[in-house]
Amino acid sequence: MSMSLFKIYSKIALLSPRIEVLLRQMYWYNHNLVSRYNPNTVSASIFPVTDIHTVDFDAILERLEGWGVRKGSLLIVHSSYDSLKATGLSPLEIINKLRGLIGEEGTLAMPVIRHYKNEPSPIEKLKRDFVYPECVYNPKRTPVVSGLLPTFLMRMPDAEISLHPLNPLCAIGPLAKDMMRHNIEGDIPSPHGIYSAWHFCVSHNAFVCSLGTDLRHHNTIGHVAEEAFGNWYWGDDDWYSVRNFRIEIERNNTIDLKVKERKAKWGMLHQAELNRYKDLLDNRIIKSQRFDNVLVEFEESSKLINYLMSKNSRGYPYFK
16 A cells, blocks of 8 residues: 555544444455555555665664663564664664663563465455364474564574464563463463463563554554453454464474464454554554654553553454
């Protein structure tokens, strides 16, 4: 979607959450005609690149420090290296600077979201008779689709990677092993449930930042409010699908695992994502600043989850 169309879409969608949901349904039910106008495709380029100026990454680090990140922090980073190229730093150099910000006593985490060879399309997932195929997850080899920085991070010798195949985290630091230790325990574990790496991060009051992208579409930790506390407004039977994975831990060590995943219809047809993003900005849950063409956003996970839980009685930000 072009920037001008996105502005028009946003202006209409922000009239009310239900109008946004209606627009999403119009899009997905007419996907073959309007797929080029997917509103999510602009999330990494909210601010279009015109003249490229060199961005001082140390100034970004100072801003993160001003927002509360310090030695010993647990920091989750979402990123777009396409935008971060303006810093003149390589992915590894950026990672090392982030690690320097939080020190040896801090833990750096990034989502290492995967692409599975036989993963069905979003439209297929909306079909009533749809059944998920079994997928194979190799934590070290399955391709990462969440960016260059996490790909570099997970290749570091001391990196720990979640064994849960959906929205896995990778981390380095003193909390990394404990973060991943119990991720596939429990009865049909969900990616953001009580045993998940994401819930671990909330329980340790992780900071979350986005570098070169936003926390509108890339705010995975918010799903903890939906999956970890057992009191979600929308019932489990309508909320989850069950999927089968084979997890290849080592060459001769595999696990067959059933996991829960939010049904595709909720994110595609019923989520008022733009309205939630505006609410989080208006309530100062998300802090946002541009460094030329590099957008940097920040939130404290505990404040985010408390805010989302306060609206749980209405099923926010989902509307049917």
